[in-house]
Amino acid sequence: xxxxxxxxxxxxxxxxxxxxxxxxxxxxxxxxxxxxxxxxxxxxxxxxxxxxxxxxxxxxxxxxxxxxxxxxxxxxxxxxxxxxxxxxxxxxxxxxxxxxxxxxxxxxxxxxxxxxxxxxxxxxxxxxxxxxxxxxxxxxxxxxxxxxxxxxxxxxxxxxxxxxxxxxxxxxxxxxxxxxxxxxxxxxxxxxxxxxxxxxxxxxxxxxxxxxxxxxxxxxxxxxxxxxxxxxxxxxxxxxxxxxxxxxxxxxxxxxxxxxxxxxxxxxxxxxxxxxxxxxxxxxxxxxxxxxxxxxxxxxxxxxxxxxxxxxxxxxxxxxxxxxxxxxxxxxxxxxxxxxxxxxxxxxxxxxxxxxxxxxxxxxxxxxxxxxxxxxxxxxxxxxxxxxxxxxxxxxxxxxxxxxxxxxxxxxxxxxxxxxxxxxxxxxxxxxxxxxxxxxxxxxxxxxxxxxxxxxxxxxxxxxxxxxxxxxxxxxxxxxxxxxxxxxxxxxxxxxxxxxxxxxxxxxxxxxxxxxxxxxxxxxxxxxxxxxxxxxxxxxxxxxxxxxxxxxxxxxxxxxxxxxxxxxxxxxxxxxxxxxxxxxxxxxxxxxxxxxxxxxxxxxxxxxxxxxxxxxxxxxxxxxxxxxxxxxxxxxxxxxxxxxxxxxxxxxxxxxxxxxxxxx
Amino acid sequence: xxxxxxxxxxxxxxxxxxxxxxxxxxxxxxxxxxxxxxxxxxxxxxxxxxxxxxxxxxxxxxxxxxxxxxxxxxxxxxxxxxxxxxxxxxxxxxxxxxxxxxxxxxxxxxxxxxxxxxxxxxxxxxxxxxxxxxxxxxxxxxxxxxxxxxxxxxxx
Numbered sequence: 001x002x003x004x005x006x007x008x009x010x011x012x013x014x015x016x017x018x019x020x021x022x023x024x025x026x027x028x029x030x031x032x033x034x035x036x037x038x039x040x041x042x043x044x045x046x047x048x049x050x051x052x053x054x055x056x057x058x059x060x061x062x063x064x065x066x067x068x069x070x071x072x073x074x075x076x077x078x079x080x081x082x083x084x085x086x087x088x089x090x091x092x093x094x095x096x097x098x099x100x101x102x103x104x105x106x107x108x109x110x111x112x113x114x115x116x117x118x119x120x121x122x123x124x125x126x127x128x129x130x131x132x133x134x135x136x137x138x139x140x141x142x143x144x145x146x147x148x149x150x151x152x153x154x155x156x157x158x159x160x161x162x163x164x165x166x167x168x169x170x171x172x173x174x175x176x177x178x179x180x181x182x183x184x185x186x187x188x189x190x191x192x193x194x195x196x197x198x199x200x201x202x203x204x205x206x207x208x209x210x211x212x213x214x215x216x217x218x219x220x221x222x223x224x225x226x227x228x229x230x231x232x233x234x235x236x237x238x239x240x241x242x243x244x245x246x247x248x249x250x251x252x253x254x255x256x257x258x259x260x261x262x263x264x265x266x267x268x269x270x271x272x273x274x275x276x277x278x279x280x281x282x283x284x285x286x287x288x289x290x291x292x293x294x295x296x297x298x299x300x301x302x303x304x305x306x307x308x309x310x311x312x313x314x315x316x317x318x319x320x321x322x323x324x325x326x327x328x329x330x331x332x333x334x335x336x337x338x339x340x341x342x343x344x345x346x347x348x349x350x351x352x353x354x355x356x357x358x359x360x361x362x363x364x365x366x367x368x369x370x371x372x373x374x375x376x377x378x379x380x381x382x383x384x385x386x387x388x389x390x391x392x393x394x395x396x397x398x399x400x401x402x403x404x405x406x407x408x409x410x411x412x413x414x415x416x417x418x419x420x421x422x423x424x425x426x427x428x429x430x431x432x433x434x435x436x437x438x439x440x441x442x443x444x445x446x447x448x449x450x451x452x453x454x455x456x457x458x459x460x461x462x463x464x465x466x467x468x469x470x471x472x473x474x475x476x477x478x479x480x481x482x483x484x485x486x487x488x489x490x491x492x493x494x495x496x497x498x499x500x501x502x503x504x505x506x507x508x509x510x511x512x513x514x515x516x517x518x519x520x521x522x523x524x525x526x527x528x529x530x531x532x533x534x535x536x537x538x539x540x541x542x543x544x545x546x547x548x549x550x551x552x553x554x555x556x557x558x559x560x561x562x563x564x565x566x567x568x569x570x571x572x573x574x575x576x577x578x579x580x581x582x583x584x585x586x587x588x589x590x591x592x593x594x595x596x597x598x599x600x601x602x603x604x605x606x607x608x609x610x611x612x613x614x615x616x617x618x619x620x621x622x623x624x625x626x627x628x629x630x631x632x633x634x635x636x637x638x639x640x641x642x643x644x645x646x647x648x649x650x651x652x653x654x655x656x657x658x659x660x661x662x663x664x
Numbered sequence: 665x666x667x668x669x670x671x672x673x674x675x676x677x678x679x680x681x682x683x684x685x686x687x688x689x690x691x692x693x694x695x696x697x698x699x700x701x702x703x704x705x706x707x708x709x710x711x712x713x714x715x716x717x718x719x720x721x722x723x724x725x726x727x728x729x730x731x732x733x734x735x736x737x738x739x740x741x742x743x744x745x746x747x748x749x750x751x752x753x754x755x756x757x758x759x760x761x762x763x764x765x766x767x768x769x770x771x772x773x774x775x776x777x778x779x780x781x782x783x784x785x786x787x788x789x790x791x792x793x794x795x796x797x798x799x800x801x802x803x804x805x806x807x808x809x810x811x812x813x814x815x816x817x818x819x820x
Contacts, residue, residue: 384761387716
């Protein structure tokens with residue numbers, strides 16, 4: 001009964017989405033307030049209905065209702081409760097429901113919190129959100145219905161892929177989807193603005209918080225995925241340039257560009273047309289990511305051709321959304337009046353450079369990911385594009401982004417003095433020299449040149465961002481108490497920028513450290529054996545058998561010592577899941593923040609007396625994710641800036657208080 | 665989501681994660697082994713999804729790893745090893761695609777986009793500066809001068 005209720009709620013949501021779309025659009029065109037206002041209750045109703053469907057599916061998973069096909073295929077009665085709940089989105093159908101849950105939650109948020117939006121803009125934004133909802137609800141109902149029953153019901157399920165039975169991966173998709181779908185807000189605002197024919201700083205002020213929220217969650221989602229790959233796949237890599245990773249990286253790059261160009265619209269009323277285009281492109285890339293992953297085209301072009309139903313549907317959806325919005329753009333964008341003027345060397349100019357380079361970076365990943373598919377479909381041959389290609393093409397574009405990122409905030413709006421800005425960055429310059437000197441000294445015995453470049457870049461990004469903050473609060477130029485007072489009263493967006501930019505430096509530090517100086521040992525070890533890695537002594541004590549809820553594991557015990565003093569006991573596992581007959585490695589990691597000691601237990605050797613053991617020393621690697629979390633925090637802090645707060649401008653006006661300090 | 669797919673793929677290709685290079689494959693000479701590892705990262709495991717033979721534990725990847733090490737032992741240079749493998753398996757085995765007619769877009773595309781973008785940006789900025797300069801220096805017409813004077817007088 002409950003799954004049928006969920007199914008029914010989905011169908012109902014589709015019709016509510018129609019109501020959310022058509023009357024408000026007509027109402028906005030004819031200035032009919034009653035018709036426009038329909039969008040608000042419709043958006044809330046759609047969210048509630050989709051939540052009911054999601055709840056129904058979750059219930060089926062939690063109580064292990066094996067009369068539902070989706071539960072049979074992805075669950076098992078012995079599966080731990082955490083993974084019964086997260087297993088809902090660990091499969092295709094459920095993940096699409098999660099997608100639309102996010103979409104409707106964002107839509108309802110605009111309906112509830114968007115009271116200060118102009119009525120026509122609000123109606124149109126909600127209508128476009130409704131339109132996206134129609135597309136995805138149709139997709140779920142026609143190709144990916146999770147509520148299909150099996151009769152007779154099997155006694156137990158096939159279990160979830162064991163690789164997904166992991167806390168890191170359990171929460172990775174919700175963050176990723178919140179990011180993907182969050183960019184739909186920028187898209188809806190862009191399309192609504194094109195219909196309105198008007199883009200002004202107020203528009204940017206409404207778009208920016210949504211973009212910030214989406215960007216922050218997407219950052220977190222990508223960081224979590226990378227962290228999961230690091231500890232779960234068992235060889236300590238953290239980014240593979242896999243097409244599936246690239247699918248989430250492209251919207252992130254474009255979204256980063258959007259975040260910055262929207263600042264120019266808000267502060268200077270310039271780059272309007274470009275920002276609208278970026279909003280469209282960013283969400284289109286999110287849709288394309290969904291297409292790439294959900295259509296199965298990446299697995300093989302052949303498999304896609306055999307069962308193209310889902311893929312074709314998303315492709316059509318992608319074509320309608322992207323094509324339609326770009327058509328609207330080409331018709332309406334020329335009418336957008338260009339605003340504030342600026343010289344090439346200015347804050348605006350720096351943000352234009354940021355956008356140029358980030359767009360190129362996005363295009364590089366796009367070509368590298370899609371061109372091989374294109375060649376294959378066109379039967380022009382097969383090429384492989386892997387990490388060596390992206391390292392050779394993406395990194396040269398990314399480096400100038402980081403260099404410019406530090407200089408940009410020192411430039412004033414409209415016209416700036418580059419020489420003066422660089423002079424104020426002398427401390428960062430000193431840091432770069434110091435970083436290079438220390439790196440060269442550390443790897444005097446011979447080390448990669450990339451380490452020098454990476455460390456220099458990390459120092460520049462981290463120290464340069466802090467110097468900018470110090471300049472703002474006039475540190476060491478005015479008494480400490482004054483600086484403190486300035487820091488407290490700086491707008492949150494300034495804090496957010498410093499945190500996010502400095503965090504990029506931290507991530508680069510981690511990436512450089514582990515790429516350049518990781519130590520690896522792959523050996524066959526018997527209990528009692530010793531291996532020395534990077535000055536640490538690893539003793540393999542024993543292997544024991546452990547029973548998990550739905551797996552059996554071999555658990556190794558390693559004692560790590562340094563100069564005879566105990567450091568850690570590491571217990572890596574090798575799990576065998578009985579239902580899926582799959583093996584996973586649960587690596588054991590000891591982190592000191594400055595480096596990770598990493599042990600993975602592999603297969604037993606032929607005669608069964610020894611195990612293949614991989615031991616790694618990864619210097620600085622935790623900083624990759626500390627930086628990732630920092631970037632997300634920067635976004636969230638910026639989001640609390642008072643000018644984004646709901647109704648803040650109006651309250652201020654009413655109370656007649658002085659405006660807060662401007663953000664620069 | 666990306667990981668979900670990756671995981672599914674791993675399941676499909678019956679791989680358990682980890683454990684690509686095995687101890688018995690390794691060469692006794694650490695320098696030569698390091699070269700073998702570097703070369704392995706450039707070569708695709710042909711039966712896997714976008715994995716290098718260094719990362720994969722498919723049997724074919726193991727065969728290729730052994731082949732690479734055999735060639736190194738025979739005294740081949742790194743390039744010669746890559747050429748040897750490419751001769752047998754085609755360009756598809758290279759994770760860094762070779763520069764040829766069908767990969768022009770791949771290698772030059774990013775730089776072409778950067779160049780086009782830079783030209784576009786330059787034209788945009790120059791156009792804007794023209795507007796700015798015009799706005800700054802256009803002299804007042806006689807009529808505007810009269811109205812300005814009138815406004816200034818009104819203030820006094």
